[in-house]
Amino acid sequence: MNRSAAREDWPELPYSAWKDTLETLHMNLQIVGKVRLALTPFEPQWANVPLYLSARGLTTTPMAYAGLRFQIDVDLIDHQVVIETARGDTRRVALTARSVADFYADFMSNLRTLGIDPGIRPIPDEVSDPIPFAEDTVHAAYEPEWANRFWRVLAQIDLLLKDHRSRFRGRTSPVQFFWGTFDLANSRFSGRPAEPPPGAGLIARKGGDAEQILSLI
Template sequence: MGWPKLDYARWEETGRGLHLMAQMAGKWRLAHTPWMPHSWHATLYVVPRGLTTGPVHGSSGCLEILFDLSAHRVEVSAAGGGLESFALEPMSAAAFHDRLGRAVAALGGTFDIHPHPSEIEDATPFAEDHRPRPWDREAVEAWHDALLRIVPVFERYRTGFLGRTSPVHLFWGAMDLAVTRFSGRRAPSHPGGIPNLPDEVTREAYSHEVASAGFWPGDGVGEAMFYAYAYPAPDGYADAPIPHGRWVGDLGEFVLPYAEVRAAEDPEGVLSAFLERAYGAAADLGGWDRAALDCATGRPGVVRPV
């Protein structure tokens, strides 16, 4: 089977609802996990059934929140076998907040999240947002299917770097799947200014030079997109020849429409070329030590040659 079609017009309202739901689960993880550099402690992960917080350890024991996007349910599980679940269906952010909070509390956990959404203009508190949200099961399943195609490409890209590199994880602030390479050098202080996100969080996230890439569903641009950027962007970066990508000045990023990748004879190859060339431009123009940082792409069962 080929990569799934993503219809943003169909996904848009369901996606906005899922975005708020993911923020609540992510904020719960954030509230109970020691801070890791670059906010890596707050992310969600793509798994065969959907999205998960992974295990979160607290005073009440170990809990996990899973968005099962195949069965369209949320499961909160506890060490020892405890399980609470409820259906993913049309509902408001306030209704989801209530259901998730009760599920966590039923297993002995504390649902003490920051009450406002992050990185979006409308910061209506979750518990006060009673706007009805649709739940288009087919659109959600297509998005999850796309993530399952993208993750292994990102994972292979991640193996070709000896320096510090992030996991492949989903940032619920902008609902983007991301992977980031680091030069190892400090970066100038980030100016901040991201809506409803403390500047100190942004500055910590961008404390060191990065070449980052990812995928987001399309809010603000009207279609699903891959992206790549550097911080700080070196001189000439915007003019670098990136296969299939185009520079968008307002974003400060190269973008590659998901639809173009899907339509290609070799979607994985097109996406891999975009990732590698965008990184190469950032590293070459930024003076990264590529001889020390780069390595061959990893292969299953084959030890990396030294």
């Protein structure tokens, strides 16, 4: 592989340069992810919660609300969130330089026009000093190039972790993107239970009750 091809596959993603876009995208992905959390049955280690890599970004995979099957895709090529239903309806919410509060209102309005009202908890998880989505005018940066580079790096890591996962014969999780901690992860399990640490919160108690080796980026 020549250097230009390597740069294309593994684009530079300096934290200082894309920090503001990261923080806004993190909140927007939490909003999308919370729909999946609200509408899917709980699975051990929160396996029902993550998003998954797609050919254009991230996806919830299919879910259902009141019998209506639908899916939400975060398109980091055309920079939009696409909601599609089994009835053939489509709604698009732009990913642009606007506040989280504005994105949240637009996204939830589009869900409601489809008859979907997931009743999510409207506050970010697993971040310090969380701002309710409807009040968050702090995070409003979005540079499409940085968001696209982030997805391209994730896509490469996704392939590597899937190859790593394939060699383990025991119980293992899919490669999955956790929108709360904003990382791509794969877990291998020993089959033995584990005791969550004293004072652990709900997330740690539910996610840490089995021995596991966690690979995350």
